[in-house]
Amino acid sequence: MNLDQTLRSEIQKAVQQLFNSTVDQLQLQPTNQEFEGSHTLVCFPLTKISKRKPEETANAIGNYLVEHGGMIARFNVVKGFLNLVVSDNMWTSVFASVYTNKQYGQLAPNGKEIMVEYSSPNTNKPLHLGHLRNNFLGYSVAELYKAVGYSVHKVQIINDRGIHICKSMAAWKLFGNGETPQSNGIKGDHLVGKYYVEFDKNYKAQTKELVDKGLSQEEAEKQAPIMRLAVDMLRKWEGKDEETVALWKMMNGWVYAGFDATYKKMGVDFDKLYFESDTYLLGKDEVLKGVDSGVFFKKDDGSVWVDLSADGLDQKVLLRSDGTSVYMTQDIGTAILRFRDFPKIEGQVYTVGNEQEYHFKVLFLILGKLGYEWAKKCYHLSYGMVDLPTGKMKSREGTVVDADDLMAEMIAEAEKQTRELGKIEGLADDEAQQLFEMIGLGALKFFLLKVDPKKRMLFDPNESIQLQGFTGPFIQYTHARIRAILRKAESMNIITSESDFSSVTSLEPSEREALYVVSTFENKLREAALAYSPAIMANYAYELAKIYNQFYQSIPIFNESDSAKLKFRIAFSSIVADVLKKSMNVLGIQVPERM
RNA sequence: GGUCCGAUAGCUCAACUGGAUAGAGCAGCUGCCUUCUAAGCAGCAGGUUCGGGGUUCGAGUCCCUGUCGGAUCACCA
Known part of the structure; x- marks a missing residue:
């Protein structure tokens, strides 16, 4: 039995009988501590149909409820507020209905499916406090949807490729001396993170050296040898160079072992993992199709754009002039891929920090323009940053709170x-x-x-x-x-x-x-x-x-x-x-x- | 500069989406362990809901405006 609903329908009946009219929205709220009762009907909005003062309206409804239905033991009226005292045998039947219902709190399956994405880390460093908020949120929202009757698919997309992991790879190659998680007992994700820091340290030193020699900051950042090594590795990786791919696989393997331990401790899990290395080339075809159908347009230099000025936004690039993808392009591809993998989902929830609000606004608009109905059911679960008493977490200043340490x-x-x-x-x-x-x-x-x-x-x-x-x-x-x-x-x-x-x-x-x-x-x-x-x-x-x-x-x-x-x-x-x-x-x- | 968030007790947060005298916890103060677990309970104190206008029976909540914080606006991810 749903007390709230039962009460509402009794009140509807009362309104019908007394004022010969119906209302679609009743304002039923918890009664303030200082008054007797549990439920309070706000009667001001009802005066239109009762054609009486709020107090009179409240009294009329209160009297009716006491005389009919047996739910209400007594009532009191303060201004336009009708405070209802639910009878004790009503409460015991509320109790009984919960007591005998082992499924209380698990709503009947509604036949709907939904996907929830969370975590989605880069593979160049361990998880931190921000990821904890992300993971706990995503996991909980998934559980909430299960509780209200959905079938839920928990996924993440792992950012396993790109310049960030090449940085760790470069530093490891230069200074690692073959160090592995096994050889020194460091958790894999922390070991790779250590080389990411190592990269940064060397990169800064090299850049400074070059600036001192007279190069501009920008030029020095490009010329620093360690950066050139990382960029070279990225290029080789994209060319499927065997040695580079092997190193990449090995180091990512360390990271995954570390992440698995962290997720296990956190008590979160996933039904399916997506890897950016598998999906980063997706989306390009969709974009080109969009050009053909006139949803997107091509500039003279060959780059492809979407014009969102009608939606209050600006123009966004979708393919560079050299034909390569940007982040948005692969997100388009990944979204479509997921709906192919799980054709019955009605939408996706993306658990991602609020710094990407603009990105998701654009993504959903584009998916809508491409004609995907489900775009309307996509939701960016945007959450705020986690600050420390000392201010923002900054990896460069070493103020990042590590997830493993914190737990x-x-x-x-x-x-x-x-x-x-x-x-x-x-x-x-x-x-x-x-x-x-x-x-x-x-x-x-x-x-x-x-x-x-x-x-x-x-x-x-x-x-x-x-x-x-x-x-x-x-x-x-x-x-x-x-x-x-x-x-x-x-x-x-x-x-x-x-x-x-x-x-x-x-x-x-x-x-x-x-x-x-x-x-x-x-x-x-x-x-x-x-x-x-x-x-x-x-x-x-x-x-x-x-x-x-x-x-x-x-x-x-x-x-x-x-x-x-x-x-x-x-x-x-x-x-x-x-x-x-x-x-x-x-x-x-x-x-x-x-x- | 444009857009979007946020500002509530000393601190951290609520407030059922426009309802009653704005509530909790922490910190401070006062009581309560011979009873089913004191990681608890009862009480005191603490507020110009950032400022200023407006809308109406009624505004922390909606509109306008100002101030202060944050995010974002790349052929980055």
Whole structure:
């Protein structure tokens, strides 16, 4: 049963009966704390059809609802706000419908498919904090879409070719002395990253030297020997030079092994990987077809352009005058390829930072102009940068927060705090380790996901490591507390599964409030999916945990002498635990049995 | 310069898309462990929602304007 919907239709009925008219949009909102009730109908918009004052309109509807349907016990009217007090037997039936529905929070399959892209790193250096936000967001949005009934394909495109990886290759060739991840025990992605830094260092030195000899900055940057080596390698790679390709394969192999370990630790995965080395030549045919059909145009020098001035943008190049592709060209090709690979998807979600907003705006416009209907269903999940208290992350200044390091620190901190609180007695070593990871990663993921994706956010290490307040561990803790209750109930042989709860007629305020929040779960999932915003679920989970803790603190469950009530409270606790767990799972966060 | 974002308590964030006296956490202060886990709960304090106009029953939210931050506007990716 969907309480919100049921209530709306009852109100519709009331409006129909009282004013002989219908409204399509009812403004039903949660009641403010200071007033009695759970749902509030805003009556100002109804005065047009009721032809009465807001207060009178509210009273009329309130009276009708109390007399009909049996959902509303009483009501109060403040100005034009009709505060509804839902009857307790309504609440217990809300509870019962959730309790008996094991699928609560998993909406029926809608037959639709969608693709979510995230991560999509370059292969010349390890993943960093920015990638963490990206990955957690993308993974969570994929989970959200699953929850609301979609079939989801998680993909990424790996930027495995180009000048960046050639830079690492060049430096390794010059200074590597055959160093490998195996030979020195460095994780592969970090090793390749080390040579990328090495390249940069040498490149700067060489450039400076040339400038000192009298070359212009621009000329020096081109002439620096190490850069010439990298550019030469790129040229050779494109010419499929055997030795260069072998080196490229070997070093990318190191990186992938490293990435795999990082993804595993992060708890994210992919259904299909796309590699830029496979797709970078795609799109050219599409562009040329577009020239033939008049969607694009060719300039005298042979370059191909699209004119987007009618859409408020400018002209964008799609093929250089020498006929080679630009980034946009391959993105066009890749998008089309993906729809061929997965013909049933209705659209794609691209999880990419907001610095590429313009790029995706252009991409989707072009795909639309090429006649692809699905272009309308493509969405750029644009997220803000992650700043540090010291400012922006800059690789050149060494302020980049490494993903592996950060996760390790979070886990170590979780371990430290957990041990200090003496919470691991009775746990085997591997169970304890699992718990530390769950808490550390839970804190990190929650910290990064609780902020609206669109907004740029501040990553304060001291704050991220907090385990109290509006944090992942707070919610994990609430879950663990409930599990302890359920274990105790079990040990006391209290069976709730086939209990009759109908004799429970009065509820505690905190129980009503928690049931209200529970009743909105599926609507929240829909809202979050529609808004591509895991933050909505993070806030939701926090709200539910907080209300449950109020209940927990004020009502000692096992002191209850009325056995129906006792059973009800245990069962009620179990659905809260269940919803907390599911809310966290869509964020990619696990919850423990004890902590 | 054009376009697009953002600005809310000392700090980090909310605010159901135009609804009531703008809410949480952290930091500060005060209480609560003989009870199912105190990673908790209850309370105090903290606000000119960047400034200025406008729209209406009602504006943090919409419009105009100014200020300050950020992104973007390559035959780069």
